[in-house]
Amino acid sequence: MYVPSHFVEDRPAELHRIIDRHPLGTLVNHGPNGLDANHIPFELDATSGGLGLLRGHVARANPLWTEVRNGDEVLVIFRAADAYVSPNWYPSKREHHRHVPTWNYQVVNVHGTIAILDDEKYVRGVVARLTRIHETRANAGGAWRMGDAPQEYIDGLLKAIVGIEIAITRIVGKSKLSQNRDEQDRVHAAEELRRRGREAMASAMLDP
Numbered sequence: 572m573y574v575p576s577h578f579v580e581d582r583p584a585e586l587h588r589i590i591d592r593h594p595l596g597t598l599v600n601h602g603p604n605g606l607d608a609n610h611i612p613f614e615l616d617a618t619s620g621g622l623g624l625l626r627g628h629v630a631r632a633n634p635l636w637t638e639v640r641n642g643d644e645v646l647v648i649f650r651a652a653d654a655y656v657s658p659n660w661y662p663s664k665r666e667h668h669r670h671v672p673t674w675n676y677q678v679v680n681v682h683g684t685i686a687i688l689d690d691e692k693y694v695r696g697v698v699a700r701l702t703r704i705h706e707t708r709a710n711a712g713g714a715w716r717m718g719d720a721p722q723e724y725i726d727g728l729l730k731a732i733v734g735i736e737i738a739i740t741r742i743v744g745k746s747k748l749s750q751n752r753d754e755q756d757r758v759h760a761a762e763e764l765r766r767r768g769r770e771a772m773a774s775a776m777l778d779p
Contacts, residue, residue, distance in 0.1 A: 572680050572743050577751045580677070580744030583617075589651045589679045589744070590615045594705075596625070596647040598737075600685070602638035609635055611735075613647065614700055622739040625681065626697050628732045636687050636733045645685045645737060651677035652771035656749065660763040661756040670756075675747050675772060682741040688734035695729055748772075748779040 580586065590596075590613070598609045609629065617623040625647060629635050639645070658670035688694070699717055706714035717725055749757040757776060765773035 572678075572745060574743065574745045575751075578745050578747045580679070580746040582744075585746070586679050586742055586744045587615060587617050587623075589677055590649045590681070593649050593651045596627075596649050596681070598635075599646040599648065600635065600639055600643065602635075604638075607635065607638075609633065612701060612705075613737075614697060614704070620738050622742060624739065625683065625737040626734070627701075627736075628694055628697055628734050631731050631733050633733075636689070636735065639685050639687065641686045642684050644740075645683060647681040647683070647737060649679045649681065651679075652769070652775055653677070654764050654769045654772040656760050656764075660760040661752065662759050663753055663756050673747075673749075675749060675776065677746045677748070677775060678744070680743045681737070681739055682743070683737040683739045686736045686738070688736055690734060691729060694732055694734045697734055698729065698732075746775070746779060748776045750779050 594612045594614070596611055596613045598611050600607055611627045611629060613625045613627045615623060615625060653674065653676035656673050656675050658672055661670050663670070702715070702717060706716070749760055752760070757779075761773045761776035764776070
């Protein structure tokens with residue numbers, strides 16, 4: 572990924588926040604039929620291994636888990652907020668008109684090696700943790716639990732999925748938040764996005 576110096580995002584806490592708050596990653600691998608992409612919610616374990624681990628699962632019917640080999644290199648892309656930015660939102664445009672449209676965004680590219688874990692205990696643990704995390708966020712005080720469904724039903728579904736784990740070897744982050752613009756232009760553009768309901772991007776631009 573091309574990352575100009577003023578857009579480099581290398582703060583571990585911010586990289587982890589983006590992955591945690593936007594966990595639906597795009598897993599890219601090179602299989603026997605060429606490049607492939609799958610969209611998978613991941614759990615980040617930042618404390619395991621050198622740079623951390625990503626854990627998730629895929630449907631047993633998904634050919635991904637049979638087409639990759641343990642140790643194959645993969646890429647997972649996590650994208651946070653993004654927004655179009657008009658040059659009309661820069662106060663300095665009235666002075667010299669030397670502005671063009673752009674697109675702001677935050678993205679994290681995670682490089683790593685994949686392992687397939689066709690193990691019921693592993694899969695059950697991943698599903699339980701992902702469920703607990705996202706149900707708590709979505710339904711505070713009334714979260715759904717795996718125990719709410721019949722055990723035989725859950726057992727049957729778990730047999731239909733396969734675990735995957737990605738040992739992270741490199742993380743590349745990019746926060747393109749108008750850091751290369753004058754302060755008044757950056758702030759005014761952020762305020763315009765806020766007025767248009769793009770709160771996440773506005774907040775990121777005001778605290779890049």
